Amino acid sequence: xxxxxxxxxxxxxxxxxxxxxxxxxxxxxxxxxxxxxxxxxxxxxxxxxxxxxxxxxxxxxxxxxxxxxxxxxxxxxxxxxxxxxxxxxxxxxxxxxxxxxxxxxxxxxxxxxxxxxxxxxxxxxxxxxxxxxxxxxxxxxxxxxxxxxxxxxxxxxxxxxxxxxxxxxxxxxxxxxxxxxxxxxxxxxxxxxxxxxxxxxxxxxxxxxxxxxxxxxxxxxxxxxxxxxxxxxxxxxxxxxxxxxxxxxx
Amino acid sequence: xxxxxxxxxxxxxxxxxxxxxxxxxxxxxxxxxxxxxxxxxxxxxxxxxxxxxxxxxxxxxxxxxxxxxxxxxxxxxxxxxxxxxxxxxxxxxxxxxxxxxxxxxxxxxxxxxxxxxxxxxxxxxxxxxxxxxxxxxxxxxxxxxxxxxxxxxxxxxxxxxxxxxxxxxxxxxxxxxxxxxxxxxxxxxxxxxxxxxxxxxxxxxxxxxxxxxxxxxxxxxxxxxxxxxxxxxxxxxxxxxxxxxxxxxxxxxxxxxxx
Numbered sequence: 324x325x326x327x328x329x330x331x332x333x334x335x336x337x338x339x340x341x342x343x344x345x346x347x348x349x350x351x352x353x354x355x356x357x358x359x360x361x362x363x364x365x366x367x368x369x370x371x372x373x374x375x376x377x378x379x380x381x382x383x384x385x386x387x388x389x390x391x392x393x394x395x396x397x398x399x400x401x402x403x404x405x406x407x408x409x410x411x412x413x414x415x416x417x418x419x420x421x422x423x424x425x426x427x428x429x430x431x432x433x434x435x436x437x438x439x440x441x442x443x444x445x446x447x448x449x450x451x452x453x454x455x456x457x458x459x460x461x462x463x464x465x466x467x468x469x470x471x472x473x474x475x476x477x478x479x480x481x482x483x484x485x486x487x488x489x490x491x492x493x494x495x496x497x498x499x500x501x502x503x504x505x506x507x508x509x510x511x512x513x514x515x516x517x518x519x520x521x522x523x524x525x526x527x528x529x530x531x532x533x534x535x536x537x538x539x540x541x542x543x544x545x546x547x548x549x550x551x552x553x554x555x556x557x558x559x560x561x562x563x564x565x566x567x568x569x570x571x572x573x
Numbered sequence: 574x575x576x577x578x579x580x581x582x583x584x585x586x587x588x589x590x591x592x593x594x595x596x597x598x599x600x601x602x603x604x605x606x607x608x609x610x611x612x613x614x615x616x617x618x619x620x621x622x623x624x625x626x627x628x629x630x631x632x633x634x635x636x637x638x639x640x641x642x643x644x645x646x647x648x649x650x651x652x653x654x655x656x657x658x659x660x661x662x663x664x665x666x667x668x669x670x671x672x673x674x675x676x677x678x679x680x681x682x683x684x685x686x687x688x689x690x691x692x693x694x695x696x697x698x699x700x701x702x703x704x705x706x707x708x709x710x711x712x713x714x715x716x717x718x719x720x721x722x723x724x725x726x727x728x729x730x731x732x733x734x735x736x737x738x739x740x741x742x743x744x745x746x747x748x749x750x751x752x753x754x755x756x757x758x759x760x761x762x763x764x765x766x767x768x769x770x771x772x773x774x775x776x777x778x779x780x781x782x783x784x785x786x787x788x789x790x791x792x793x794x795x796x797x798x799x800x801x802x803x804x805x806x807x808x809x810x811x812x813x814x815x816x817x818x819x820x821x822x823x824x825x826x827x828x829x830x831x832x
Contacts, residue, residue, distance in 0.1 A: 337832070374673055377832040396675035400581060404673055410666035414595050420670075426587025427674035469670065 325388040327352045327477045327508035328373065333382035335368055335532075342368040343379070344532040350510060350525075352387075352476070355503045357523030357540070358512045359564060364529040366512045367407055370481050374404045386477055400428060403475035405466050407482045407512075411454040417441070417465055418450045421472050428473035440468045443498055460491045467495065471502075478502065479510045484518065496522060520544075520560035528567055536567050585680040588671065592688030596654055603650070603692060608699035611646045615639070615704060618764060628766040629797050636711065639704045640791040641763035643697045647722060648758050648783065651693035651729035652736070652750065655685045659737025660746050672831065678824035682734065682817070689730025690723060697722060710794075717793030717802055724809050725786040729754070731816040738823050738830060757783045762791075767799040782812045 328350040335343040343365045350356045358366050371377040373384055375391050375398070384391045391398040412420060418437070425433040441447045444464040449457060454465065463483065470478060480499065484492045500522065503509045513519055519526060519540075526543055528536040536543060540560070547563040596603040619635035626634045662668035671681065701710070712718065732754070740746040761783035767775050778784050789805030792798035798805070824830070 371832075375831065376669065376672055378827065396677075399673060399675040406666075406669055408666050408669075410669060412662070412667040412670070413665070414598055415591075419594075423587055423591045424670055424674075426590070427584040427671060427676060429582035429584050429675070431582060 324352055326350060326385075327354065327387060328510065329383075329385040329388070330369070330373075331383045333369070333372060333379045333384060335365075335372065335377070335379050342532050343372075346382075346529075346532070346534055348527055348534060348537060350508060352508055353503070353506055354525060355500075355509045355523050356511065357519040357526040358510060358529065359516070359519055359526055360512075360529035361568060363531075365532040366529055367481055368532075369529070370404065370479050370510075370512065373479060374402060375399060400473060401475055401477055403470035403473065403478045405470045405478070405480045405483050407485065409459060409462050409466070409486075411457075411462055411465065413453070413455045416451050416453055417446055417457070417468075420454060420465060421468055424469045425472045430473055433472065436474065437468075437472060440471050444468050445494065460487050463487055463491065464495070467498075476506070477508045477510070481512050482514065483511070484513060484515060492518075516560040516564055526560075528564065530568055531572060533572060535570070535572065536563075581675075583680060584674050584676045585684050588676065588680065588684035589687055592654075592658060592684055593691050595658060596688070596692050603654070604695050604699060607646050607650050607696045608703065611642045611696075611700040612703055614642055615707060619707065626765075626769075628769065629795065632795055632797070633708065636708045637766075637791075637795075638764065639701070639708060639710075640794045641787055642704070643700045644722070644725065644787045644790045645758050645761075645763045646700045647693040647697035647726055648729045648786065649754065650696040651689040651726040652733040652754050654689040654692040655730045655733030656737040656740075656746055656750070657733075658685065658688075659734065660740055660743060663737070664742070668830070678821055681824055682731075682821055685734050686727055686730035686817075686820075689733060690726040693726035693729065694722065712794060713796035714793045714802075718790060719793075720806065721786060721790040721793065721809065724806075724813050725790070728782075728786070728809070728813050728816050731813070731820045734820045735816070735823060738820075738828060741829070757781055761787050762799065763787060782808060785809050785812075 326349045330346060330348050333343050333346045346369060358369070360366050368377065372379045373386065373391060375395050378392070386398045386401045389398040389401060415423070421437045425437060441450055444467060446464055446468060449461055454462065457465065467483065483495060496518065499509055511519065511523060523540055525539050527534050543563050544558055544560065547566045615635070615638060619638050623634050628634060628637045736746055736749040740749065760778070761781055762778065767778050767784065770778065785805035785808045788798045788800055789802045789809060792802040
């Protein structure tokens, strides 16, 4: 089966800063995949390359077998991205924002699906509210809705729960888990490691632009957790993360 | 979310509609205010200089002024539309929604520039309609009016796109507007004929492409111009091609948009 995401030997520099250094990974269709790392590790740069927001210096990225540079139209239709920043267009209402996002992808008469997404994200009551008037949590929901409006099979969430209250976090994860159960591939970056541990089947950890760990969540806990804590104390992903990040790069 | 067969079209119509709706929602600021400014110019310069300046025979100064003011409003507002939309989207961060979409560089360019043309024509039409109250209109060659209006609005829309892509902050955009666009439009023959200038300034004016936009446009109204409308058309068309090529090149390379 064609992988949902195929990242092959990607490097990217910003001047002197090497943001990504020969990164390769493959994410299978239907996976719930976690991309973890400290600030500045290169997670957002990698997502930006997947989404066509920035260009890799070397290497190839494919979404569902489609090259994001040479066949960008199809690749972008296959990918939905929830950006990290809480961005919005202050001129428009929630419904207009979703209608425009749908139209940018060339979808007309998509109102039924827009209504369904809004209902799932508890946005229906705010459909005709201007984006400026929404709370931070509501704006975050709209960002998720915008990423889903063109029904992409691969969904990337870049720190979607940053600054979000517990209630929204839980409802968001329920919704995203349902999407994953329906067959969508989910790629998640987050600093909430307990969320990653609970949701992600596999995890990659980035440090200074390099992948320093890539395995199933269970294997990571078994392999790195033992050396992180001695005795019978329960090990969690945070222990594993701290352990891995403390090691020197090879 | 169930997967279903989806028929995708172009994102261009939606981006164009969004860009038009963006200025329409604040039309008091984007259309009514520039119309009022142009009318103030007409009242002040027209009334003060009427009878004292004769540019062309049989044409009053206030009548001469009208096409220049209409074109000046069109140019400045076409530029303002693309440049302000882009810089706002860049600074607010919401340009990401367009950059994530499967839009080609040409679709992006066309949507922004056509929206600029729509705003330019809307403001120009408003100015023209109100000036009818001051001076009877004369439309000797309507086709020339339409051709120069569309080409000029497209050029300034394209320049606004370039400025919006290049500028990182409002200050840089204001510099472009105040030190390039404003002098070029004000010194292009809006308020005077080239023949009323000293020889050296006549020569300088010939290097200002905005002069040809206004002169050709004015020919459509009166059938009289400082240079042949065909020469103006060639120069304006060449300028349009140059600006469009540069704007498209910036979009294709992702200059300051896709890092």
